[in-house]
């Protein structure tokens with residue numbers, strides 16, 4: 183292939199930073215010069231609508247629709263995604279062929295040294311139903327205010343005093359060059375796919391698939407696939423109050439997961455160990471969580 187490989191990405195600073203990591207990995211794997219890759223920034227609906235919770239926008243595929251269209255129309259050859267923002271069920275003609283090595287999976291608290299020292303009734307800015315529910319389970323007195331927009335926007339809103347604290351993914355802060363911002367929360371189970379970057383192309387584009395597979399980080403791919411199978415079993419997406427994390431331990435996948443209601447007053451947690459590539463075990467864990475959940479929690483998942 184002599185033409186440049188065109189990489190479609192959201193235009194946010196984090197998406198661009200992640201895309202540069204993908205470009206570097208591809209160049210290193212294939213011995214390419216800089217001219218072999220072209221980065222194509224694309225604005226998505228998720229980027230333009232900032233003032234409403236994502237669930238209210240009716241939104242599936244908010245971050246991916248425009249990138250998918252660019253692939254289908256031949257404007258780009260591959261797309262780079264934060265896997266956390268990729269809806270659970272993808273069009274069959276697309277293939278997530280590789281993932282970069284996962285970054286720090288934790289959330290970091292910004293604005294206070296710990297959740298415990300936040301004053302009574304403090305306000306925490308977040309747009310994540312999972313973070314809101316986990317926070318309010320630990321500290322029911324906290325008020326949640328809607329914080330959307332990219333990482334820099336949220337930090338600026340915190341600076342302006344629109345909230346006492348916020349939670350952001352360590353992965354995003356680190357990849358934007360801010361390893362010093364915030365305190366990692368070890369006890370908060372992250373969002374499914376947090377910290378993972380995926381590379382997608384048309385399943386029929388066999389040569390492109392092969393080029394991408396060369397940089398696949400298998401353990402990350404296996405773990406994120408397990409977390410996404412759990413989401414599938416729950417009938418959930420990236421706007422649902424679900425936390426999950428898979429790690430490889432003793433040659434097996436160890437998946438921990440939790441579902442919550444909006445204020446964290448109801449939750450159900452569980453774990454499973456299974457072989458890499460087993461999609462049934464995470465779906466069975468999803469079933470178990472729903473079966474054990476109180477009816478009003480189960481109803482949130484349409485089950």
Ligand SMILES: NCc1[nH]cc(CCC(=O)O)c1CC(=O)O
Pocket residue numbers: 264265266267333349350351352353354375376377378379
């Ligand atoms: N939903 C926004 C989003 N999508 C991916 C990341 C950070 C990188 C990651 O978690 O992989 C973020 C920001 C955040 O949650 O702080």
